[in-house]
Amino acid sequence: MTLPIPAPWQQHLKRWLAFAHDLVWVTVAILVGYLAHANFQNLSGLNYAGLGGLLLLALPVQAAALWACDVYRGIWRFTSLPDVVRILKAVAVGTLIITALAFFLHLQGIPRAALILYPALALVGITGPRLTYRWIKDHRIRLARGEGKRTLIIGAGRGGEMLVRDLLKDDTYLPVGLLDDAPGKKGSELHGVRVLGPIARLEHTIERLDVDLVVLAIPTAHADLIRRVTQSCTRMRVACATLPTLQELAGGPAGLAQLRDIRIEDLLGRPPVGGDTAMLKGFLKGRRVLVTGAAGSIGSELCRQILAHEPEKLIMVDHSEFGIYNVDLRMRRLAPAARIESLLGDVRDADRMRHIFRACGPEVVFHAAAYKHVPLVEQNVVEGLSTNLQGTCRVADLAVEFGVEKFLLVSTDKAVNPSNVMGASKRAAEIYCQALQGRAGSTRFIITRFGNVLDSAGSVVPLFREQIEAGGPVTVTHPQVTRFFMTIPEAVSLILQSAAMGEGGEVFVLDMGEPIRIIDLARQMIRLYGLEPELDIPIQYIGLRPGEKLHEELFHAQENLIGTVHAKILQAQARSADWEALQPALARMVGACGAQDAAAVRAALKDLVPEYAQPTPADTPPPAASEGSVRRSPLKVVHGADPR
Structure with a gap:
């Protein structure tokens, strides 16, 4: 019977294992430096005394540098650029101290090739397994098992990059590609996910890759683009979501936590107007x-x-x-x-x-x-x-x-x-x-x-939403009634x-802007739920209520x-x-x-x-x-x- 290890102990154990792994690579880096000096041939002529002295010097110095530079603060599963920078700093500091001590202590039999090759070999050995482990976790395992919603991302800009990074950490999603209209981005990759072509190929890509979810990752997207993407997803019967607008993000980061459904104001909104x-x-x-x-x-x-x-x-x-x-x-x-x-x-x-x-x-x-x-x-x-x-x-x-x-x-x-x-x-x-x-x-x-303002309390949008979620009917006062x-x-x-x-x-x-027919608003909202007006959700005309006009005016x-x-x-x-x-x-x-x-x-x-x-x-x-x-x-x- 195996006793479970408490979570804090598990974390400490992982840190010590990572520390041991790094010291092994320090040893390997020094040894390979010596072998390179001998052209990997005349091994019998190696100065083993010098090699031992350098190891006795390098191991404690490099170990101290790794701890001092907070290398073990990071988690292998989420190794990122800041982690690589910390490792680079630790190896650089360790190399300088090792070289200086070897000089001042007059250690004999240490070839310059070993000291020159050491930092590059140590950096590759320490960072390589970490990055490989993250890649395996992010890609190979889920691809082999076919896990997660197959997700296609629209937009390969800053929002798309942050979204891909978040999706790769979450087993619920499996990013299978990106679409972007920028010609220079086709064929490039974001965190290993390829840009497949322009947005016009959306429906073709959905069918070819068997996509389950399309995510619009362009916080500045205009309503016409959102409508095109939504209509394509509706035709292909695929779920569609979006990142919030820049106004909603209010300067915060765009990522998986901000993902939300397409809303009616996204479809009816106009290009943002800058204020003074x-x-x-x-x-x-x-x-x-x-x-x-x-x-x-x-x-x-x-x-x-x-x-x-x-x-x-x-x-x-x-x-x-x-x-x-x-x-x-x-x-x-x-x-x-x-x-x-x-x-x-x-x-x-x-x-x-x-x-x-x-x-x-x-x-x-x-x-x-x-x-x-x-x-x-x-x-x-x-x-x-x-x-x-x-x-x-x-x-x-x-x-x-x-x-x-x-x-x-x-x-x-x-x-x-x-x-x-x-x-x-x-x-x-x-x-x-x-x-x-x-x-x-x-x-x-x-x-x-x-x-009118969209989705305000007591307005038609939340009423339609409630009626659709209840299975209908959606009630409209008159087929020609319009509102701003x-x-x-x-x-x-x-x-x-x-x-x-x-x-x-x-x-x-x-x-x-343009007045909008309420019947068109109702139909668009029904389609946002992946349903068809009249077929899945009936629309019922109930007549104008007391005091209501067919068409509003903005000035006398x-x-x-x-x-x-x-x-x-x-x-x-x-x-x-x-x-x-x-x-x-x-x-x-x-x-x-x-x-x-x-x-x-x-x-x-x-x-x-x-x-x-x-x-x-x-x-x-x-x-x-x-x-x-x-x-x-x-x-x-x-x-x-x-x-x-």
Whole structure:
């Protein structure tokens, strides 16, 4: 019966065995040096006394050098360049000391050839078995057994190199090749894995190598490339995964731990738009920044990106205890706790918000707190207006009272010609901020307006995901309904840029690109799961819900758009808003909310926003696109060059 060896003892035993192995190679290197001096022929003429003296000198010196250079810190299974460098350093130091001592001690019978050949022979003998052992572990054993998912990697750049290295350490995967469009890379190897050709040969390579998994290892990949790879994998019925984008990696390494499934935002995303980092740093660094609605999809991403620009203090406010707890945990991983203040508070509570402004003294306010779900706000009119309008009014008034430098209101495309209470409430909030700009003293009010963000809480993407995972049906309101979509990081990046650019009174419209048909979104999501729309997952049309439009708009007909210094940010020529004229309708609104009178709230809202009209089915505009096409974006710049 064999007694098990405890793990710490096993580790010590492995180190001593490695040490003994290296000393054997030291002996062999010296012996081969002597034999080379004799041309491997006249062995009887060797000076064995000199050989013995050199061994007695070299073994303890080289042993000490190997330990001093931390050669035994590394593990043979994962021998890498730093390990080789440590061995090289130890052999070099040992050789210098051995040569110096042999000279000063006047050792006789030591040929110079032995001392010259020794370091090269010792280096080869000590590193060779280590590298060979790793190669065997990484390649031959798993290839012989056929273990692991046969993995094809797209991209032979830095991301692909790091991914191959990680895959070779994990028995779950077996990298069988790489594809890359760079002509000079074909036929080259990364850690023994060959670059087989361009990405256009993806389907052919999948079939030829019997691939189980395709991994896109290009963090800068554009949506069109991701779509091509995904469609090919779907046709070949092969799983597909990707490394995160550079924005998601946030400067960290790309590797197996970051591998994730392809997401819908990867397919619908646009080429990344660079922001003016220096402008943002100058705007936010050292400032006290308050974010309302900090636990929401937009609010939490605002907090994350703001922290990257080193504010003096980030004050996060939300009425959800669980939400603010979660965002607080995430932000404390990104910045010192002293720079973060997490506060429970409702923007409708004037006393609480006044206390926060007085205690924290914010210099910049991002107002993202709002109810945004159209059908729910349609059913809860009073709550919707109390938060979206009255809450905005209270926070905006406090910004003026406490001398905030900039106040940015996060608005929505649904505020344009609103057909629902949510959109009308946001337009009323815009009007209030526009009117307040003329009375705000030093406080500058800026409004940003954009459409839907992908995968935000309560949006269509998580709903479709849940429906697909449940086996369907996927519910779509109308076959021709379209929406503008943008990723959350991109939207927030442009919001911050708008705040930095704004001088007060602007309504900035984020260029959302092309509108996307919701039916196309549903089909793409179904295919991401390796399923076929209608065959595997049914699609059911349920009709437009109260207050919903077929097609959203980003600006009013009277708001001509002009270009700005940023290609993706346009400025609407805002309509004037008269402060005195607003007061009677606002007073009626406050009274109606206090009385919980939804009908009176709607009537007051109509006075505030004359264009607010809930459409009937007969009012629904006919689709401007055929079943197989999507309408162009309605953005039209009338002053300056079209930034698109």
